[in-house]
Structure formats: C-alpha cells, structure tokens
Amino acid sequence: MGPPGAGKGTQAKFVAQHFGIPAISTGDIFRANVSEGTPLGKEAQRYMDAGEYVPDEVTNSMVRNRIDEPDAVPGFLLDGYPRTLAQVEELDGMIGFTGHRLDAVVVLTVDDDVLVERLLQRAAVEGRADDTEDVVRRRQELYGEQTAPLIEVYRDRGLLIEIDGLGEVDDVTQRIFAALDVIPES
Numbered sequence: 001m002g003p004p005g006a007g008k009g010t011q012a013k014f015v016a017q018h019f020g021i022p023a024i025s026t027g028d029i030f031r032a033n034v035s036e037g038t039p040l041g042k043e044a045q046r047y048m049d050a051g052e053y054v055p056d057e058v059t060n061s062m063v064r065n066r067i068d069e070p071d072a073v074p075g076f077l078l079d080g081y082p083r084t085l086a087q088v089e090e091l092d093g094m095i096g097f098t099g100h101r102l103d104a105v106v107v108l109t110v111d112d113d114v115l116v117e118r119l120l121q122r123a124a125v126e127g128r129a130d131d132t133e134d135v136v137r138r139r140q141e142l143y144g145e146q147t148a149p150l151i152e153v154y155r156d157r158g159l160l161i162e163i164d165g166l167g168e169v170d171d172v173t174q175r176i177f178a179a180l181d182v183i184p185e186s
C-alpha cells in the first residue's frame with residue numbers, strides 16, 4: 001500500500017522477484033486492458049482518467065480471476081489491491097477459498113511534496129493519462145478517504161509493516177527486505 005507515487009509498482013517487482021511469485025498490479029492490468037481496447041478496459045478507462053476508483057465489483061472479479069491462474073498458486077504479491085474496505089472483505093473471502101493467507105501488508109510512506117514531484121516527473125517520462133495535476137490531486141484525496149483507513153485494519157491484525165519510502169530505490173528495497181526478514185540477493 002501507499003499513496004499514488006509512493007513507489008509501490010517499483011518495489012512490488014523487486015519483492016515479487018525475490019520470492020519468485022507474481023506481482024499482481026490492478027493498475028497495470030487495467031492499463032493493459034485499456035491499451036488492448038477490451039470491454040474491461042473500456043469500462044475502467046473512464047474512472048481511471050478521472051482519478052476515480054474503478055467500481056469494486058469490476059476490480060474484485062478481475063483479482064479473483066487473476067489469483068486463480070496457475071502461477072499464483074504458490075503465492076502472490078498484490079500491488080494496488082485492496083484499496084477499499086469492501087475490497088478487504090472480498091480478498092479475505094477469496095483467499096479463504098484458495099487456502100492462501102496474508103503474510104504481511106507493506107505500506108510505503110512518503111511526504112506529500114515529494115509525491116507530487118515524482119508524479120509530475122513520471123508524467124513527463126511515461127505520459128500516463130492520469131498523471132495530470134488535477135487527476136493526481138483527486139487520486140491523493142481518494143487514497144486518504146478510502147484507502148488510508150485500511151492501514152489501521154491491517155495494523156490491528158498485526159500484519160502491517162511501515163516502510164519509509166524516501167530515498168534511493170535500492171535503499172527502500174533493502175528496508176523492505178530487512179522488515180520482511182529476508183536476505184537480499186546480491
């Protein structure tokens with residue numbers, strides 16, 4: 001977890017690689033569907049472009065299908081899901097069914113000013129349609145309203161690991177590995 005621009009996608013790939021499990025990013029799956037022009041992509045695009053969350057039913061069934069894929073059987077890392085309390089409940093139901101359990105919830109914390117700076121930089125490099133200033137502001141607002149409350153839910157369950165997301169990418173990765181108590185590959 002972490003606000004837009006915290007570095008979730010970047011770190012998710014390193015952690016998943018380390019454990020040999022897929023990094024499942026709802027944002028990436030939505031973007032792939034948008035660029036392929038699938039019905040799911042058409043449905044998701046209008047929400048994403050406005051910085052709104054895609055409706056829970058759409059996102060939930062997408063994640064449900066994804067974690068049913070064979071590569072996710074040994075385990076998986078979710079990036080960008082769950083983002084609402086309803087999604088937390090859905091996820092509990094899904095993994096109750098598949099027999100998985102949550103090992104940890106990693107939250108990347110980053111100062112607001114740094115976030116805006118990173119996102120504007122990403123906009124210049126990647127040209128993501130939802131990295132304009134107004135849309136970024138809306139995404140940050142939604143994160144605060146709908147997603148930040150999940151932090152307390154997972155803290156109460158004893159799963160929360162808070163990581164300082166400031167600094168070099170490598171340093172952040174090392175902090176995550178240290179907190180997850182694994183030895184990083186050299």
Ligand code: ADP
Binds near residue numbers: 055
């Ligand atoms: P970021 O977290 O940096 O905003 P993501 O790539 O994770 O970017 O998500 C981009 C967009 O995809 C979100 O703004 C939202 O519209 C949609 N999205 C991704 N994950 C979810 C989710 N779990 N629930 C609803 N919408 C989602």
